[in-house]
Amino acid sequence: MEFDDAVLTRRSVHEYSDEPVAEETIEAVFERVRYSPSSYNLQPWEFLVLTEQENRERLQEVAYGQEHVADAPVAVAVLGNTDPSAHGEAVAEDQLRKGYLPNEEAKEGLLETIEGMADRDEETNRVWATKSTSLAAMTLMHAARAEGLSTCPVGGFDPDALHEEFDGDEQYEPVMLVTMGHAAPNAADTNTPRKFRRPVDDIVHREEFEPTEAELEDEVVTESFATQ
Template identity: 35%
Template structure:
């Protein structure tokens, strides 16, 4: 029986200690990525790209780049979430497929494709980075929830040298590192964390 949604969101915690004997099959990792990739994205361009690191030698290569964090080595896999600055190049393919599947009519596609290509192609670099970082954050959170639903634990990691990472793993320039996500089985239960009261972090309608 699949876990209930609210169980998943309440039970997901960031885990930093993993059982190094646990492996996750390539088929199951692929399934989790497919489920994560159902996340929304700007203009449905799906700019996320995944570098899945499972080889022990490659995880050892990553460890010093991630400032010695042991979960990089002990977790079953580390998934680097990347954002493709040139994802607009897939606009025609994505929208044409939507027409073929009956999700969109031809008129809408013909109107939106050239407009989207022109818009994203000419975005200033910082704006383009902002788009893929937001979309990368959406797919990353979805991946962590998906993993929990599959019975695995995760931790998102921003603590790594992104320049050295791109160099060591031959990441093309067009890809912006979003975060690393370790995934596996917890060797030590994660501790609960405090959350600020919702009334302290919520404003209704506008700031006065």
């Protein structure tokens, strides 16, 4: 699927068919996810992928009983490592080997910067991890769509309960859940009208910032859509 198609046909889907998602398809999705950008290329993301029904039901309880968390054949807990230095050595060494850093001294300077980040307060690093990990979560949803799958980001869940239920490490910030699978025939898809999106002129500010208020223009809705 072309990128434009993946972006424009993506919907947040709550209803999934019983068709399983092949393991090689899941692998293909995450092969793309790993190329997501991140602050200093530190890649703080981790993903807990649940395909067994029993485990998805456990996650459903964490997500306040939301049915699609268990109904989807794949559910993913997206986690962000709040320790910026966790992968610092590998990242810095890679940059040295590939010429992004001129010498060992520059590598040590980068590592000092990363260590300084790690020494920041807990809330700062929680926000830092969430920012970069959210980029990977969006890549996940677009990559899944490129494979013909549907997804839904889930922000309504208890992060402490997630850690408790799945023996999580408190160093990892639960950023969001993502359900993934083949959309059911009656699910929102490209045959239903897309929900309101603010136009470019509303969201892009050139040279100076001036907030705008969304205005909904009149649209023609077909008879078939109006009854859904």
